[in-house]
Amino acid sequence: MSFRVKRLAAGLAITAFVVVGVTVVTITLSQQSTPAATPFGTTVPNGSIPNPILPGATSRAREASQPKGTRSYSVVVNKRRPLIPRDYVPADLVPVRVPYIGARPLLRREAAIEVESLFAAFTKETGLKMQSNSAYRSYSAQQAEYRTFSRKLGTAAAEETTALPGYSEHQTGLAIDIGARGSSCSARDCFAATPQGQWLAHNAWRFGFIIRYPEGQQAVTGYSYEPWHIRFVGTTLAGKIHGHFGSLEAYFHLPAAPSYVN
């Protein structure tokens, strides 16, 4: 079997496994009236998601899905990995048709389609509503946001939650901050305990999104826990990270990015 064929076989096997995982979770959820209150990010809820990576396929799977660049859905942007170029603007931004506050949300087309499905599924399954608090932010919008936070909190505290322009996931057009409609827990730790936060922690991966900054991983991701910030990576990668790896950095074996390089 040639190397290419082996990679293809591994990919098919993984895809099949993920499809099985979706089926299992769908059945499990339909039997529950409310999601179980378990920790977020890296934990497998109720053991309902099987390992999506087959023994022996791990290294090939990772090799096949290494981040390829700024336009890739698996791009890793952190305090050690700026966008290239730093003033990058995605070419396929479209409006996201969901409730929002602030500026009208924009995301890359595929992420927008999936997040609209995610919002619809949440409302269908819970009867509740979510909103977009912030989606795509341009280099200059991020610059303004960073200045505001660093004036208010000081540079060190601002850098825990707000990226420098050119280093923000929001500039990729693949990240969105979710708010609980009618709640005061927007962009605060207490969002994790809201029905919206709980549902996202368990279900965002079904739509290709991950909780990008899980609890207790600031030393790796560079950011404190943000249960409201979800990042589109596609369903296959989201399933793997949700079940086993926690962060993009861990999945791709990238160096920790706790701070900017001076």
Ligand SMILES: [Zn+2]
């Ligand atoms: Zn965010």
